Amino acid sequence: MSSIAASELIINDRGAIYHINCRPEEIANTIITVGDPDRVNEVSKYFDKIEFKNHHREFNTHTGYIGKKRITVTSTGIGPDNIDIVMNELDALVNIDFKTRSIKDKLTSLNIIRIGTCGSLQKDIPVDSFVASTHGLGIDNLMNFYINNSNEEEKQILHAFKTHTQMQQGISEPYINAAGISLLKEFVTGFHQGITVTCPGFYGPQGRVLRMGLNQPQLIDRLSGFSFGQHRICNFEMETSAIYGMGKIMGHHCLSLSVIVANRISKEFSKDGGAAVENLIKNALEIIESKVCKEE
Numbered sequence: 001m002s003s004i005a006a007s008e009l010i011i012n013d014r015g016a017i018y019h020i021n022c023r024p025e026e027i028a029n030t031i032i033t034v035g036d037p038d039r040v041n042e043v044s045k046y047f048d049k050i051e052f053k054n055h056h057r058e059f060n061t062h063t064g065y066i067g068k069k070r071i072t073v074t075s076t077g078i079g080p081d082n083i084d085i086v087m088n089e090l091d092a093l094v095n096i097d098f099k100t101r102s103i104k105d106k107l108t109s110l111n112i113i114r115i116g117t118c119g120s121l122q123k124d125i126p127v128d129s130f131v132a133s134t135h136g137l138g139i140d141n142l143m144n145f146y147i148n149n150s151n152e153e154e155k156q157i158l159h160a161f162k163t164h165t166q167m168q169q170g171i172s173e174p175y176i177n178a179a180g181i182s183l184l185k186e187f188v189t190g191f192h193q194g195i196t197v198t199c200p201g202f203y204g205p206q207g208r209v210l211r212m213g214l215n216q217p218q219l220i221d222r223l224s225g226f227s228f229g230q231h232r233i234c235n236f237e238m239e240t241s242a243i244y245g246m247g248k249i250m251g252h253h254c255l256s257l258s259v260i261v262a263n264r265i266s267k268e269f270s271k272d273g274g275a276a277v278e279n280l281i282k283n284a285l286e287i288i289e290s291k292v293c294k295e296e
Helices: 039-044 080-095 152-165 219-224 240-250 273-292
Strands: 030-034 049-056 059-066 069-075 111-120 130-138 175-178 191-198 231-237 253-263
Touching: 030 039, 030 273, 039 059, 039 069, 039 273, 069 273, 080 240, 111 240, 111 273, 130 152, 130 231, 130 240, 152 175, 152 219, 175 240, 191 240, 191 253, 219 231, 231 253, 240 253, 253 273
Parallel strands: 030 069, 030 111, 111 253, 130 191, 191 231
Antiparallel strands: 049 059, 059 069, 111 231, 130 175, 130 253
8 A cells, every 4th residue: 555645644753643743552542522722621630540641732632541441632723624634633543554654454433522612503402501413514615625425314404404594605515424323322311412513613604793794694594494304403613514524434433512602592691601511521521431432
């Protein structure tokens, strides 16, 4: 198998991959991603032991144990462009031989679980509640740079979404991918489930107006009003569709868990977003440790 060029797979002097600055042995097979580098500490404080810490740019990584279960938590920064970096580099750490710069014969599937915040698009999903995303629906265009084949249900949802939202040509070519079923089934009790829309920005792409007018002024109404069979849009944020899309292509099991900090329909914002995030972290870690993680 041909070697991957140094300009494409960049490995630094300590044998770590370029952006997240980790070596293959420094990550676990179960990985929690968070957007905020400071939130890594809020997750790893529940580890019984931390064996590795590294902080490079916005990528902060801790690997440790809860009991005998090895877990990594890493920050991605905000947005699909950062997810493109993190997902490619996490995959490279387990599926590319750094010495030969070639893809391994035996591939490893990671469990990748996002823990983050989001905005609700339904009145009955209040602030401080939890969402487990059944699908990531991207209006950010990232996955259009990759060969991304949808199954029949995904194609039908996407067709209905395009028809319903009438998103103007030139703004976005939406895409959709499903969560990893093996993970999603563990996050039912206490979680709303539905489609999560991923946006390429926080203001205009999520229908916020400060001083600039919007090209899509009906975006919130159209997103909240969309349904297809049993599926409806629950929330939006800035990472899920990229994680799901790249994870599916590379054979990883991915899930996005979010806490609602803003309800865009009722116009409410959480009175204590920090406490809400803390509750999600504790809830998620309990399930990850007991039902997702395997001993390494």
